[in-house]
Amino acid sequence: MDDLLSVRGLEVEFATDQGPARVLDRISLDIGPGEVVGLVGESGCGKTTLARTILGVLRESGGTIRGGEVWFKNRDLLREDPGLVNDEVRGRAITFIPQDPWGSLNPLFTVGTQIMDLMKWKSPRRHEQIRSAAHGPALFHRYPRGRRRADREATLEILRAVQIPEPARALGRLPHEFSGGQRQRLMIAMALLPSPDLIIADEPTTALDVTIQAQILRLLRELVKERSVSVLFTTHDLGTAYEICDRVVVMYAGQEMESAPTDVFFHRPAHPYTRSLLDSLPREDGEIRDIPGEVPSLIDPPTGCRFHPRCDRAAPECKTRRPDVELVGDGHRVRCCHPLSVP
């Protein structure tokens, strides 16, 4: 397997008062080394749940994994020893950029304290002494001075890379002294510091203004390409996905509907849902086209193809047959009984 991350047939359920809601329905997803993959879809389609399952923090939000595998560097994270995943994968090999940096920074501590606290546990240099200090409560673990100095140097270098002015002084500031754009730059820096193989970015630019968004997107793309880090970028904004991604996967009601290289996805979509989604973007001539109907309930999803009640190409067959994902072109996969013709 040459993929860095390979999700196979993942099924996740949430218990609700009305019964179990199948939020992820046999999802498969591959991310190659250095690839930026966009995960798009409407709210409630399961993008965040997928991101959380990969990170291994699903249980905190109340979901249950019913089946499937998450292969990361030839290890199944779902069946691996949780302590080992916590130590070597989460926050180390896979890091996270949140939508809202406010939720991830403690307002009472300086940015420097918080970054060094992260580095104490997740620094790429940590394995050099991990075994000697691995017993006793976390509170008493030492942070050797030599490593601390090296980590601080690395931190300053990354802060320069994300263009935080005066990095050394910035470390002594509190989170509220930074603007929203700068806080997001700090989150990018913190996600890069442990030298990860994969960054999961959950709508990282949704809360920003367009001019700042353009700056952050450019910065993020440059930094991850330089370091050949893979990124799973979830967003509901198709324009952002077009900007930053090498490949785009679109999800609908817990299933992946289409996956294609960015240019193919936007210019020659094969799934009617992808086309409707692109058509519903505001157009320059002022015409507005919406998708009739609403996102289906995940407790009692439609039979057959999940998109058929809203699809303009739906045939009687779509109501009964559950389409499988099929390859229609180079790296172009579609889940549809009657895909649009692909030249």
Add this chain to the structure above:
Amino acid sequence: MTNGVISATPLLEVVDLARYFPTRNAFGRRTGWLRAVDGVSLDVRPRETLGLVGESGCGKSTLGKTVMGIHTPTAGEIRFLGREIGRLRGGERRRVARDLQYVYQDPGASLDPRWKVARSLHEPLQIHTTLSHGDRAEQVQAILRAVGLPDAHLDLYPHELSGGQQRRVGLARILTLRPRLIILDEPTSGLDVSVQASVLKLFRRLQETFALTYLFISHDLAVVRAMCQRLAVMYLGKIVEVGEAAGLFDEPRHPYTRSLLAAVPRIGGRRVTQDFSLEGEPPNPREIPSGCRFRTRCPLAQEICTEQEPPLRQIDGRLVACHFA
């Protein structure tokens, strides 16, 4: 008025409007002013949709709220239907609300969870009109149908409706009074594209049915382009450019408008991440730069920009505040 194309008298006229907020130190003493809206003049014509765009913190919402009467103006005039309303108080001001309504981001969130839809829709009519119960019920039904909901929904509580339906009820509540001007404050932010499209469609249909005029406040330029006939661009409390939407998008005159448009991701076109050049972030509104407010980020800035604040000048039927436009 910008040009003679539309001769109708404006429905709303804002003249040199300012709204300052005091900034205070830890002891509650005033240390200065935050000039959120600083000398804005604008007119909204009957039945048009005027877009008001700008980055967060530029004062677009403060402007909307000052027009609505949520904030009192520090200086300047607000003329609505030919009448100064900025200084009205009490009952007089409340009567203006019949014709002038404000829609927050999610109009559904302003419904009382313990009231049935019918009661929520009757309330504005009870306050502002002397209609009998029967007449009110008739009007409420008509409005509910106009926003695309069945009569049966009158007997439901908000939690029994989906988010989109709540939104429609919220809009219906605003429409029951048949206002002339509606201020829409970020009505689509945080919505998925498909939901956004149906909300925009609904706004359009209602505008036709009820002859509405919209002041459309948004930071989403693609949405504004699809919805508005005219556009006003704000930066740090000032208007920097006003003009017909199509022309403004095709050929922006102010360097800020140009950067703003260049930052919008355009599917199928060149990528913004490859050649977007605007550096830095908007300055702190407590410390507004001297002269032109945009000069700290402007690629064209020269000495004159630090010394003189450029006035809004008329150039080819458009208003632009730049020395080099």
